[in-house]
Amino acid sequence: MDTKHGNATRLKLMETARELFIAKGVDRVGVREIASKAGVNLSLMNYYFQSKENLLEQIFEQSIKDNGQKIRQILNSDMPLAEKIKVYINTYIDILTEDPLLVPFVLSIIHRNAEQASRLKAVHTLYNTETFSNQLKHEAELGNIRKVDPEQFFVSMISLILFPFAIKWLIGYRMTLSNEQMAQFLEDRREHVYDLLMSALRP
Structure with a gap:
């Protein structure tokens, strides 16, 4: 099989899967639907990924790799503590806003096989x-x-950042928020989380 064409097909399947996962949820999408929507033969889908679990892991690695390194570099930087915490919060919220699949993916991968997630x-x-x-x-x-x-x-810091994104549908439902209002609510988390964390550190 032509490597260039094979890579393009593989990436198309991964992108189609991401779109379907965002629209329907990870557990409501099967490999047959992904292959069909991507216009790819199911046997070819199985050739590239063998299973849905393997597909999930590869999308997860692709989604997390660059973003994970970015936020890790902030923690390892020589910034003053208050500045570091602010930059970390803002960068993480930027990432979660740009990639709505990130939080459910992390939770799905870990919950599906917690023992294997560490690898x-x-x-x-x-x-x-x-x-x-x-x-x-x-x-x-x-x-x-x-x-x-x-x-x-x-753990408190990442919980304050991540959890609202994990349950944003519930927040939106309980507060009767439109999509725009929900986006603003999450945007307002930047200052709120920073203030809470700095208050917790105040001597």
């Missing part, structure tokens, strides 16, 4: 770094912030 290289870029933990400890030793458990603080 996915991209997963590790989403977690805390030693540099950030040490910075929190150092700032506490200097008396600039109160002493916090770095892992607890990090």
Whole structure:
């Protein structure tokens, strides 16, 4: 098979799958529907991905790879702590706004096979770094912030950022928000999350 043509077909299948996953949800889309919508023979779909699980993992790796490295670089940078937290929040919210599939994908991959999720290289870029933990400890030793458990603080930080995106349909329903209002609500999370986190660190 021509490599160039094969890569194009593979990418088309992945992009079609992403569109269907966004529209219907990961669990409501099968490989037959993906192949049909992409105009690709089902046997060819199976040739490239073998299973839906394998397809999910490859899309996940592609989605997370660049974005995960981007947010990890922020944690490992030499920015002052307050600036780092602000940049991290804003960058993460930018990523989640641009890629609505990211949160459900992470949850789907981890929930489907939690034991196997750790082998996915991209997963590790989403977690805390030693540099950030040490910075929190150092700032506490200097008396600039109160002493916090770095892992607890990090989990709180990503939870405040991610969770509203995971349940935005429920937020929109409960608050009767239009799409534009929902987008504004999530946009307002930037300052809200930053203020909460900095208040938690205040000595």
